[in-house]
Amino acid sequence: MKRDSRLSGILHVLLHMAEHEGPSTSEILARAMQTNPVVIRRILSGLRERGIVRSEKGHGGGWVLARDLGEITLRDVYDAIDSPTLLAMNNRTETPDCLVEQAVNAALEDSFQEAEALLLARFGEVTLKTLHADFQTRLTRTHPKRKKGHVHEH
Amino acid sequence: MKRDSRLSGILHVLLHMAEHEGPSTSEILARAMQTNPVVIRRILSGLRERGIVRSEKGHGGGWVLARDLGEITLRDVYDAIDSPTLLAMNNRTETPDCLVEQAVNAALEDSFQEAEALLLARFGEVTLKTLHADFQTRLTRTHPKRKKGHVHEH
DNA sequence: TTTTCATGTAACTTATATAGTTACATGAGT
């Protein structure tokens, strides 16, 4: 299976939006994420529906965060991209007649649900503000002199 | 991504092998798992390398468990099918230059690793004997009269 | 010793999901 990297990608994009003065166009954001503007618009449209970002058309248009960084959890973002499948594994049959398979499925299902619950709980604990603070720390470590540096080379 | 159901499928097959007197052919096992014999042979060949099953060619040949049910954990089986990816999500870039992306990746990576560790730990706690006992319980609930029933209709 | 049966394995096809691209409509500002 090709693994889903939308959450990782879109968090990156959101933090860039936060650093950017005024609206960011999907073209600029796509460059930061090294992908196509349509991919950005597609993903961000989900976040717009959830009130995480806003978009404007035309001159001076683009995307802005609709809430404070501290008010956006990874869980919010995950939900806004339509809660993609977390686990790469599955039970072969969802509701098998075979009692052997039922026993197997029940055991696996337990573990799967625990792992999913743990992931979602972690996502709920982390806000974009947390990530932004971590970024600032990394920036200071890398460029100790500069108070507020550039973000990257794109 | 298409989700991996090999673990679920092969556990089912192993328990059927345990119930079956003498060697089970890949054709019989494939019928139980509703798939192709080659798929069974392909997966079981990994388990053979780990000493979980043995196979014999020719008349009266087929597959048998090489160890006691209590000596085979789900973790053993998982490893034997080559430790497939557990999580359906990925970081977009593994070692990004961008500090923003590094902060994002680090946060996600933490959660991902916790979830994976939890799954593997659970797999390590459960043996085929556990699953077999659960199966027996289900059997008794479904057919209270019978001491030792058939397994299923395949 | 030939036939039958079962595994071993390579090569190919199918199915499914993410990601990327093209093309064009819509609407806001200049």
Next chain:
DNA sequence: ACTCATGTAACTATATAAGTTACATGAAAA
């Protein structure tokens, strides 16, 4: 009117699991 940016449908590319075909290998039975 012209430009810029989003909105979105439709198509293509890519990756991975799963299923299938075909045939070689080797063991037991006839």
